Amino acid sequence: MSSATKAKLRVFRGNSEGGELKDYEVETYTGMVVLDAVHEIQAKEAPEMAVRWNCKAGRCGSCSAEVNGKPRLMCMTRMSHFPDNEPIVVTPMKAFPIIKDLVTDVSWNYKVAKKIAPLKPRPRDADGTWRMQQYDIDRIQEFRKCIECFMCQDVCHVIRDHDKKEAFAGPRFMIHLAGLDMHPLDTLDRRPLIKEEFGVGLCNITKCCTEVCPEHITITDNAIIPLKERVADDYFDPVRWLLRKVRGELPQKPPATVPVHKTPLPLASAPTSDKASSDTPAE
Amino acid sequence: MAETKFETHEHDVLVIGAGGAGLRAAIEASSMGLSVGLVCKSLLGKAHTVMAEGGVAAALGNVEPRDNWKVHFRDTMKGGRYLNQWRMAQLHAMEAPDRVNELEEWGALFDRTADGRILQRNFGGHKYPRLAHVGDRTGLEMIRTLQQHGIHTGMSVYMECTVTRLLTGSGGDRVTGAFGYWRETGKFVVFHARSVVLATGGIGRAFKINSNSWECTGDGQALAYLAGAELMDMEFMQFHPTGMVWPPSVRGTLITEGVRGEGGTLRNKDQKRIMFGYIPELYANETAKTEEEADQWLRESTSGVTSKAKRTPDLLPRDIVARAIHSEVKAGRGSPHGGVFLDIATRRTAADIKKKLPAMYHQFKELGDVDITTDPMEVGPTAHYTMGGIRVNPETQETRVKGLFAAGECAAGMHGANRLGGNSLSDLLVFGRIAGLHAAKFAKDNAPIALDPAEIETAEKEAVAPFARETGPNPFAVHEDLMNQMQRYVGIMRNEKDLTDGLKADAGKASISGPRHYNAGWHQTIDLRNMMVVSEAMARAGLLRKESRGAHAREDFPDMDKEHWAKVNVILRKKADGEMEVLERELPAIPDEIKKVLEEE
Numbered sequence: 001m002s003s004a005t006k007a008k009l010r011v012f013r014g015n016s017e018g019g020e021l022k023d024y025e026v027e028t029y030t031g032m033v034v035l036d037a038v039h040e041i042q043a044k045e046a047p048e049m050a051v052r053w054n055c056k057a058g059r060c061g062s063c064s065a066e067v068n069g070k071p072r073l074m075c076m077t078r079m080s081h082f083p084d085n086e087p088i089v090v091t092p093m094k095a096f097p098i099i100k101d102l103v104t105d106v107s108w109n110y111k112v113a114k115k116i117a118p119l120k121p122r123p124r125d126a127d128g129t130w131r132m133q134q135y136d137i138d139r140i141q142e143f144r145k146c147i148e149c150f151m152c153q154d155v156c157h158v159i160r161d162h163d164k165k166e167a168f169a170g171p172r173f174m175i176h177l178a179g180l181d182m183h184p185l186d187t188l189d190r191r192p193l194i195k196e197e198f199g200v201g202l203c204n205i206t207k208c209c210t211e212v213c214p215e216h217i218t219i220t221d222n223a224i225i226p227l228k229e230r231v232a233d234d235y236f237d238p239v240r241w242l243l244r245k246v247r248g249e250l251p252q253k254p255p256a257t258v259p260v261h262k263t264p265l266p267l268a269s270a271p272t273s274d275k276a277s278s279d280t281p282a283e
Numbered sequence: 284m285a286e287t288k289f290e291t292h293e294h295d296v297l298v299i300g301a302g303g304a305g306l307r308a309a310i311e312a313s314s315m316g317l318s319v320g321l322v323c324k325s326l327l328g329k330a331h332t333v334m335a336e337g338g339v340a341a342a343l344g345n346v347e348p349r350d351n352w353k354v355h356f357r358d359t360m361k362g363g364r365y366l367n368q369w370r371m372a373q374l375h376a377m378e379a380p381d382r383v384n385e386l387e388e389w390g391a392l393f394d395r396t397a398d399g400r401i402l403q404r405n406f407g408g409h410k411y412p413r414l415a416h417v418g419d420r421t422g423l424e425m426i427r428t429l430q431q432h433g434i435h436t437g438m439s440v441y442m443e444c445t446v447t448r449l450l451t452g453s454g455g456d457r458v459t460g461a462f463g464y465w466r467e468t469g470k471f472v473v474f475h476a477r478s479v480v481l482a483t484g485g486i487g488r489a490f491k492i493n494s495n496s497w498e499c500t501g502d503g504q505a506l507a508y509l510a511g512a513e514l515m516d517m518e519f520m521q522f523h524p525t526g527m528v529w530p531p532s533v534r535g536t537l538i539t540e541g542v543r544g545e546g547g548t549l550r551n552k553d554q555k556r557i558m559f560g561y562i563p564e565l566y567a568n569e570t571a572k573t574e575e576e577a578d579q580w581l582r583e584s585t586s587g588v589t590s591k592a593k594r595t596p597d598l599l600p601r602d603i604v605a606r607a608i609h610s611e612v613k614a615g616r617g618s619p620h621g622g623v624f625l626d627i628a629t630r631r632t633a634a635d636i637k638k639k640l641p642a643m644y645h646q647f648k649e650l651g652d653v654d655i656t657t658d659p660m661e662v663g664p665t666a667h668y669t670m671g672g673i674r675v676n677p678e679t680q681e682t683r684v685k686g687l688f689a690a691g692e693c694a695a696g697m698h699g700a701n702r703l704g705g706n707s708l709s710d711l712l713v714f715g716r717i718a719g720l721h722a723a724k725f726a727k728d729n730a731p732i733a734l735d736p737a738e739i740e741t742a743e744k745e746a747v748a749p750f751a752r753e754t755g756p757n758p759f760a761v762h763e764d765l766m767n768q769m770q771r772y773v774g775i776m777r778n779e780k781d782l783t784d785g786l787k788a789d790a791g792k793a794s795i796s797g798p799r800h801y802n803a804g805w806h807q808t809i810d811l812r813n814m815m816v817v818s819e820a821m822a823r824a825g826l827l828r829k830e831s832r833g834a835h836a837r838e839d840f841p842d843m844d845k846e847h848w849a850k851v852n853v854i855l856r857k858k859a860d861g862e863m864e865v866l867e868r869e870l871p872a873i874p875d876e877i878k879k880v881l882e883e884e
Contacts, residue, residue, distance in 0.1 A: 015800065031530025031650065043759035047804025048797035052326070054496040057536050057646060059423065060329045076649055099467055100801040110327065110434075110442075118435050119390035130387060131399030137392045141417065144392060144424060148328055176431075183390070259435050 007079055008087035009037055013049065015100045021089065028079055034090060035063050035074035038102070050101040058214060061149030065102050066091045071151035071212050093154040095163075106150050112169050115197065116176060117256045121185035132184050140182050143175040143223060145215040152209035152219060158202050169198035171209035171219045178223035181230065189253035195231045197258060200224065287739055289471045294320035294439070295726040297461060297476035298719070299446050300503065302330035303422075303708065304691025305482030306429035307382075307715030312480075312723040313436040320474055321433075322441045322463065324498050328430045331484050331496045332711065335422025336539035336642065338404055338414025339712070340705030341379035345396055346403045346587060347411035352376040353880050354410055359706060360881060361565070362408040362600045363670070363699020364833045364843065366516070366852065369873050370677035371697040375706070375713045382712035383415050389432040391424050393417055405544045405584060408600040408703040410569070412584060419539045419642045425708060443467055446502070447809055448742040449479065449510040449687065453735045457685035458510065460734060462742040466806060469799020471743060475734055477726035478686040480718045481507055481673065482711075485692040486520075488762075489814045489821075490666035491770035494526055494537040500810035501817030503693030507673045508816055512682040514855040515695040515868075516671035517817070518824035518835045521702055522775045524549075524604035526665025528622035533650045535665040538625065538643060540704040542660075543597045545639050546581050547627040549608065550659065551616040557623060558596035561607035570596050602701040602834045605664040609775055612663065622663030628656055664775055668707060670698040670834065671824070674854065680718035686725050690718035700833025747799075749808040755794030758807040764790040765814060773822050778838040782826040786819065823865045824853040 007028045010021040026040040035053055042049050053063040056075045063074040068082070068089050082088050096104035125131055152171035158164050169177070177198060181190050194200050207220040217223075233240055296312040298305045301323035313319040323330065342355040356376035360367050383401065387393070393415045394402040403412040417424040434440065446463035450473075460475040483503030487495025508514055525538040543549075549557050562570045571577035571593040583590035597604075608623050618624050627636055633656035637644050640655070647653040647660060672695035673682055680688045691711040698706065749758070772785025793811060795804045830844035831837050843849070851867040858864045873881070 029531055031532035031652075033532055033650070036532050039759075042803055043757065043763070047757050047759060047795060047807070048802045050801035050803055054325055054329045054498065055331070055334050056496070057334065057533070058649070059420070059642070060325075060333045060496065062325065062329050078650070103467075103801055106326065107442075110440075113431070114434050116431075118432055119388075121388055129384075129400050132392070132395055133399050134395040137395065141392055144417070144427065145420065146427075147333075147423065180390075183392075 005084065007037065007084075009041070010087045010089045011038065011041065011049075011102070012091040013101055014098065016098050019098075021091075023087065032079045033075055034067055034072070034077045034079060034088065037079060037088075038074060038090065050099070050103040052103050059147060061147030061214070064093055064149040064151050064154065066093060071154045073149060073151075073214050076214060093150065095154040095156070095160040096150070108165050109148070109150055109153060109170075109172065112173050113176070115258045116173065116180070117188060117190070117259050119180060119183060119185065120187045122187050130185055136184050139222060140179045142217055143179040145217055146172060146175055147215060148172065149214060151212045151214065155208045155212045157204070157206060157208065164199070164202060167199045168202040171203075171224065173198060174200065174203070174227060175217060175219055175223040178227050181227065187253055188256040190256045191231055193256050193258065194227055200227050200231055203228070287473045287734060287736065289473045289739070291473040291475060292320055292439070292441075294318045294474065294476045296320075296478050296480065296719070296722045297322065297474045298480045298482060299461060299506075300330070300482035300484060300691070300693070301327055301440070302332035302482060302484055302691065302711065303425055303429060304711035304715035304718070305330070305480070306426070306433050307712050308480045308482055308690055308719030308722065309438050310429065310433045310436055311716045311719030312726070313433070313438040315723045317723050317726055319438040320441060320476065321438050322444050322446055322461070322474070324443065324445050324466070326442050327440055328426055330426060331499055332422045332426045332708075334494070334496065334537065335425070335708050336419040336537065337406060337541035337544060338416030338421045338705050339379075339383055339425065339708035340406065340409060340413050340703065341383040341415060341709055342376060342413060343380050343383065343401060343403060343415065345400045347584070347589075349589070350411040350413060353883065355379070355413065357881055357883070358409050359703060360699070362701055362703040364701060365699065365849065366832065366870070367699030368677050368696035368871065369877055370871070371714070373877065374677070374717070375697055375710060378713045379709040382709065382716065386425065386428050386712070389428050391428040393424070404541065405581075405598060406704045407540055407543070407598045407604065409705065410594075414544070414705040416541070418638070419541050419640050421708065444472065445806065445809060446506065447746050449506045450734060450738055450742070451510050451684065452732050452738070454732070455511065457732060458687040459732050462739055464746060464799075467801055469802060469805070471746070473734065473739060475731060477729055477731045478688065478722040480722045481687070481689040481693055482691045482715060482718070483693045485669045486814065486817045486821075487666050487668070488810070489765060489769045489818050490774070491766040492526065492535040492664075493666040494523060494535055495666070501813045502810070503689060504672055504820070505813035505816040507682055507684070507687065507689060508820070508855070508857055510684050510687065511857065512684050512687060513674040514671065514820050515674040515852050516699070516824070517669070517820040517855060518828050518853060519670035519700050519833055520666060520773070520821060521601060521668040521670060521834050522605045522664040523667035524601055524608055524664055525625055525662040526667075527651060528618070528661050528663040529620035530651065536646070536650070537665065537667065538660060538662055539640070540601070542625060542627050542640060542643060545627065545635075546630040547625050548597050548630065549604070549662075550624045550626055551611050552618060553616065556597075557607055557611050558599065558604065561603060561610070562596050562599065563603060566599055566603070569593055570599065600701055600703060602836075605775060606836060608663055618661045620661050622661045624659040625662045626659040628658055633657075668692060668702055670700065670702050671695050671821070679721040680714055681721060681725070686729065688718040688722045690714040700835060746809065749793055749795045749805060752792065752794035756791050758793035758795060758804050758811060761790045761793045761811055762807060762814075765811070765818065769818055769821075773818070773825060776836050776838055777825055779826065782822050785822045786826070790815070819863055820855045823863060824855060827853050827865050827867070
């Protein structure tokens with residue numbers, strides 16, 4: 001896309017009660033990304049328009065939205081990626097309730113995070129360190145690249161189409177759980193919770209999460225399928241279970257439990273009961 | 284329960300800002316059994332710490348056994364041109380290894396040495412390989428670790444909530460809480476607390492070319508200043524040498540110093556390595572004079588061999604490298620888009636680059652149309668970090684306002700006139716913990732004092748004022764003006780005329796309309812107030828310091844002054860009439876045993 005040309009955008013404007021796609025036109029420049037275009041609209045036409053963003057470098061995972069129906073980080077999506085003459089449609093993530101314009105309520109993710117017990121490491125080695133080989137942590141470091149953009153959650157059928165947020169933790173937390181389960185230092189047996197509380201069985205391996213991950217984490221193959229196998233081995237294979245029992249190999253780790261907190265779940269967020277904030281400036 | 288007309292939350296300790304320093308402070312206070320509230324402008328885990336790339340500096344001695352806190356302390360003081368508060372630099376160097384090891388206990392997985400310990404890499408101004416890291420995403424690893432540990436310590440997290448004023452009650456000399464609004468609903472909220480920790484980060488968004496996220500608008504510095512605390516060292520704004528310069532969309536976006544740590548070199552348009560021409564006297568004894576020696580040092584120091592060669596000048600401290608690039612461009616030897624070249628492609632294999640610098644690889648491929656495994660990057664200075672900030676007691680991180688603490692980038696003193704790469708991530712762990720600890724102690728020892736309804740009413744009026752202005756520019760236009768003015772007048776090279784003109788420049792007062800429900804323009808007006816306070820402080824401090832030292836470079840006073848300016852910090856505070864007062868204060872005397880540490884080699 002050459003400089004001094006114009007691009008058309010259709011951006012969702014509205015809130016939890018409804019809204020519409022509004023047309024905008026912005027001047028483009030070399031290297032422009034969709035988030036730049038949204039900022040142009042904010043600066044020139046609609047300062048009250050809501051959009052989340054932070055780093056504008058693909059590191060923080062704040063500016064997730066759906067561009068022409070596909071979840072994307074707006075800061076990493078070049079305008080030149082799209083045909084010149086067709087409007088680019090920018091809408092909020094579909095799987096989460098809309099707050100305003102491109103901003104959605106992702107607080108459910110933070111509630112799930114709080115249900116996952118933190119690492120419980122084994123004691124340090126004699127010299128006060130924990131020796132871990134790079135090849136032992138490579139596979140977990142892949143999961144820890146996650147920037148929590150929640151686009152995998154947005155695109156997951158269990159969440160997006162069936163809204164089973166209560167039964168399934170979603171791909172983002174499957175990789176978190178896999179990272180803990182594979183962590184060389186962790187001493188908790190997380191398998192019962194992975195099956196019951198976090199619902200690993202509900203994933204039907206369509207790999208949509210893997211496709212959409214901006215960090216290119218192979219979520220399904222490297223995290224979810226191994227978790228499914230771990231859980232299945234212990235719960236559904238009687239021969240294996242018996243063999244393990246005979247050999248004394250049944251899990252020795254104490255089971256993980258959902259952490260109990262002094263403060264009430266969820267993490268505090270704006271009171272949602274009274275959204276009388278279509279308010280006038282002065283209350 | 285305090286009586287206010289707004290939603291009110293009571294806590295023992297309130298922490299404002301949820302980057303590394305805020306999270307670490309909150310964890311400390313929370314682990315002591317206190318009720319802690321953690322307020323952040325964004326979602327949890329999105330703070331600017333997430334952008335830190337190269338590593339966290341700690342003298343673990345895993346790669347170079349000769350490393351210890353004394354060497355780290357010396358490097359830090361020298362990098363800061365001895366304007367650092369020595370006690371902070373000492374505490375930092377001594378405690379950083381414990382803080383890094385503690386992260387491992389909480390789940391962090393740093394890259395490993397061959398014998399399974401935490402790997403460390405070379406960085407600018409650090410004598411030995413010292414930066415624990417995870418590829419080029421160390422900040423993400425740290426913030427996620429602190430976040431995943433922190434949420435289980437019992438703290439309450441208030442996400443997407445902006446504090447507009449600290450409350451100091453009717454007495455005015457002790458903090459009683461904070462006033463703010465929920466970004467989502469626009470509704471106001473009051474926090475009543477025994478002590479408050481500010482951990483709000485930097486002020487990069489005041490400059491046109493910067494590496495910072497929207498949140499870095501100097502909130503803590505402005506809040507503390509308005510509440511009666513002192514600011515210090517505000518003339519020292521770090522311009523990171525290597526920001527992207529092309530295309531315009533990503534101008535300023537950071538390129539980690541880790542590229543040079545992994546062997547990258549800076550070259551001009553004639554393909555000449557530029558840094559050999561910019562080795563200052565202060566670093567002459569420890570810097571290689573030839574490419575052969577520099578490369579030998581790099582090879583040996585990264586493979587566990589005790590190198591007799593001297594360090595490469597590509598890894599001189601950031602202020603020196605940034606000015607070198609500035610000079611090359613000014614002399615007409617720059618790259619096509621006004622930077623210089625940073626070459627890693629001819630230095631490391633494509634596989635190494637993708638493994639060690641994956642984020643850089645993707646950043647350039649997706650946003651810059653450059654494959655860094657085959658072609659050089661174009662780089663130039665970008666406003667990155669403020670050494671200055673809120674003046675604190677080095678032992679406790681308490682400010683001049685009782686019960687008000689500050690840690691991380693918004694606090695001053697640790698880095699002096701120039702920060703070494705990697706020392707910010709360790710800073711926020713060490714001083715985040717110290718601030719949290721002492722804020723908790725303060726809260727245990729001091730009963731809360733009452734909120735002052737009049738003060739809350741004033742804060743409310745101030746917050747909604749932009750809606751009442753009938754005319755006035757769009758807040759985003761005002762911000763654009765401010766960034767351009769700061770870039771022009773208070774940039775990498777300064778002089779008396781520019782700084783004076785900068786102080787006279789006026790970006791105007793914005794007006795805004797619409798409902799308060801997630802209103803980005805309104806949010807911007809509040810951030811603008813903070814940026815303007817801090818920008819004024821930077822210009823005033825820069826005008827007063829008539830020398831060039833560290834990040835503060837004056838064309839009209841190009842030399843470092845050993846007589847006067849070496850011995851004083853510049854302080855800013857609010858006078859009774861509301862004007863900004865600027866004064867000099869002598870550096871604390873360094874005890875003899877510490878002097879000895881500084882002189883050892």
